[in-house]
Amino acid sequence: MPSTARAGAFVLATALALGFSSTAAYAIGEKNNQNPPGPSGGADKNTLNAGVGTTNITVNQVSGGKGGSSAKPLAPVDPNWRPPACWYEPVATSEQVKAATDQLKKTPNENLVHVTPTLSWGQELMVNTYEKGKAANADTKAYKNFNLGKDGKFWRGVVNPDMEDDPAAYDCEETLFWQDAGTLPKIANAPTPKVLASYAYDKIKVPDTKVELKPEARSTVNLPTWVWLDKGTFEDVKVRAELPGTGLWAETTAKPVGLHLEPGTADARTFPASGDCEVDDDGSIGTPYTKGSSKEDPPCGIAYQRATGGKPFQLKASITWEITWEGSGGTGGDLPNGTFDGTQDVEVQEIQSINR
Template sequence: MVALLASGTESYGYGEGHDRAPGPSAGTPSGGASGSTLTALATASRIKVTQTKGSSGTSAKPLAPVDPNWSPPACWYEPVSTPQQLKDAVDRLKKNPNGHLVPVTPTLSWGEQLMVDHYEKGTAKNGSGAGYENYNLGKDGMFWRGVINPNRRNDIASADCERTMFWQNARTLPDDKHAPTPDVLAAYAYNRIDVPQTQVELKPAVKSTVNAPTWVWLDEADFQEVKVRAELPEAGVWAETTAKPIALHVGPGTSDAETHPSSGDCVINDDGSIGAPYASGEAGKTPPCGITYLRATNGRPYRLKASITWQISWEGSGGSRGDLPDGTFETTQDMAVQEIQSVNR
């Protein structure tokens, strides 16, 4: 039996003196005082992620995209503050000018005077667009700011969300390519898909015989799809990403072997299983999924590889839907092969 286990940034200185200051390394997202997220790390996302279907727990592991050139978004914009929260943050600065500066981009923070001029008095600052009167108090909406994907914080593309914190009316998305549209949330959810531990049955389990096939199969009950939902409630946008298992690939770990089928790709059956369980009397038959070793091991076992391919699709708010690259996870198992001919039992 093979156990298949599926495979902060920076606080920022740009205050009154326009000095950049190193900040803490990325870690658990943290926020500012009084429930405000204005002083949160650049990687502190408000996206709510929920696994809605499939097993989880300590044995669950993330998938790796089959396409090595694909990656989730490096950054995006999110609502970060109500008008009152922004005013409260600036009021705290007025009382304590040496306190937390207010990040206005993932890498840029402003002190009291810049915040007052831009968000209270309506004076545009540093090419940041038109300012705001009295923090837009009384208006229906939120201020938005860029967020960096913690898995890509060292990627140059993470610098693409440096727009100064801006206003967005309620129940609308920014007209920006880095807006958190459903496809962006779906790709974000991809990184949060954890597939459960899966047991792949082998017969023989750990020792095979030259020219006698090893049967490989996976029961339907161990081959369930996984769903992960990502949503931004304040923006009214969501996406649910589904990982559906579609195939098992077996690799014998040596060129002196034949796989069944020859590609090593064992497709899913109509009932959701893969391959077929070995039954007594079938030792001489070719399994629908398996391996026949042609040479015995000599003190050093072969490393049998087994990987499951998961097909990734998504659907989201507004009737949107699409596909993402397949995911996979691979594990290995030692297989000893003997010369003596014997019948599987």
């Protein structure tokens, strides 16, 4: 039987055999973890206050991303790209696992402890596995006296909260296991710098895409509208992700590399013809309009060929961001480019002439 099927069967068999399918679940670990949906429990002194729904990865935007509340997340250009659905993290000390088990001894028929993202154990399994050293089955490890006195932590699977509906979210079903301090588990879905970089990808926030236009208020049929972005508006955005207690970190950087224009009507020409405006060496896109340039072709712009007639065209401006990362241990690489769209109204008028 495949390991995932074995894990699922064991979850079901354990729940049915012990009658725990609807019992409240205590959870162990650090304060940043939260319980998944459903009954949950807690206790004092940060012993039983955690669950499996939220990672302990910390994410901080190091630079860029000006725009405050208007900053928005990127959308991957590759529709098939997905961030990691689950991974393993250190979640509890020996003392915390012991305290959780001691609590179960006091209320054996009321509470459980999460040992995987989907599986919770009661008193008997916790005592046998983590106190007496008796493995629950051939697929689980056992420990004597909770490994008290040893330097390290117990690890458990974590589900990416943005990927809960992905089947791969249930690939981290190793039961709560010990890892010595300063080491990383050598198993599938162990955390890596690339996992952190990919997780940070979804946390990148970039400024809203609103381009400068000239003429500002109203364009004229067949006369170019100049489009540009100043170099200070769009700069590199860097996000750092760290997994405490592991020495793992990654910094994911988004760099603007191009602007794509869609006029909002088929009756228009874009400059260049592809509608793709490249980023200049100084970080700007396009060239600001100057007096006397109204009849010139702009390096980045649009010429509308009919008037709006009371309903403005919706100019769509999409910024493409190149995504790279670097991390602990000299690691690094590329991730799929991201994009962010913005729309704005453009009014277009007919050329007015006066006959004398």
